[in-house]
Amino acid sequence: MWLQKWSLDFKPEEDLPIAPVCVLLPGLPFHMHTWHYVKQVVSNVGTPLEMDMATRGITRPSMAKVRVEIDLLKPLLETVYVGSKKEDSPLEGFVQKLEYEGIPKYCKFCKKLGHLMINCRVLERKKANETKEEVVVTNKSITETEVTIEERKEENQSVKGKDSMQGQNSNKQATNKEKHHTLEERITEKVAITTKEDNTIVNNEEEKQRRRRREITRRCL
Numbered sequence: 001m002w003l004q005k006w007s008l009d010f011k012p013e014e015d016l017p018i019a020p021v022c023v024l025l026p027g028l029p030f031h032m033h034t035w036h037y038v039k040q041v042v043s044n045v046g047t048p049l050e051m052d053m054a055t056r057g058i059t060r061p062s063m064a065k066v067r068v069e070i071d072l073l074k075p076l077l078e079t080v081y082v083g084s085k086k087e088d089s090p091l092e093g094f095v096q097k098l099e100y101e102g103i104p105k106y107c108k109f110c111k112k113l114g115h116l117m118i119n120c121r122v123l124e125r126k127k128a129n130e131t132k133e134e135v136v137v138t139n140k141s142i143t144e145t146e147v148t149i150e151e152r153k154e155e156n157q158s159v160k161g162k163d164s165m166q167g168q169n170s171n172k173q174a175t176n177k178e179k180h181h182t183l184e185e186r187i188t189e190k191v192a193i194t195t196k197e198d199n200t201i202v203n204n205e206e207e208k209q210r211r212r213r214r215e216i217t218r219r220c221l
């Protein structure tokens with residue numbers, strides 16, 4: 001069970017990035033293993049909560065250990081300067097090394113405790129979906145390009161078709177001309193035939209008249 005501080009921007013689906021962490025102060029002067037000094041040393045790291053039992057009992061001179069509530073989103077300090085930086089200060093300051101124990105894993109992406117962002121499944125799923133979307137978009141653009149190509153092909157074909165239509169039309173015209181020619185020729189032929197026939201008729205009439213005359217001449221003889 002994990003108890004957290006309540007805050008105004010509390011969201012039940014998210015974990016607060018605030019957690020108690022053990023801060024080790026190796027080499028801290030032994031006379032400073034008191035709450036008064038320790039809380040000042042770690043004040044830049046976070047909110048000091050309590051010293052561990054060994055520090056409280058002054059039984060471990062090598063280092064002090066203190067529980068500090070830290071913000072997991074902030075980078076962890078590796079050192080802290082202890083002392084006054086004023087030039088006229090009688091006490092000389094020093095750099096205190098900081099070590100940490102029990103830092104909980106916190107995912108900066110889904111804002112949950114228990115795993116780091118590098119192992120975040122939510123982020124993995126999001127990336128996978130984005131990749132899918134990219135693939136879909138790429139496919140879509142490919143299809144669009146294909147469609148455009150097809151459209152262009154169709155346009156070309158229709159232009160060709162028009163050309164061929166025009167060609168056909170000219171062919172038709174040519175055919176019509178031919179037909180026209182043929183018709184004229186036929187008419188001429190027919191006229192010629194008719195003239196021939198007329199001639200024949202005329203010739204026949206003349207022949208008849210001649211025969212009649214011959215008959216009449218014979219009768220008279």
Ligand SMILES: [Zn+2]
Pocket residue numbers: 107108109110111112115116117119120121122123
């Ligand atoms: Zn996560």
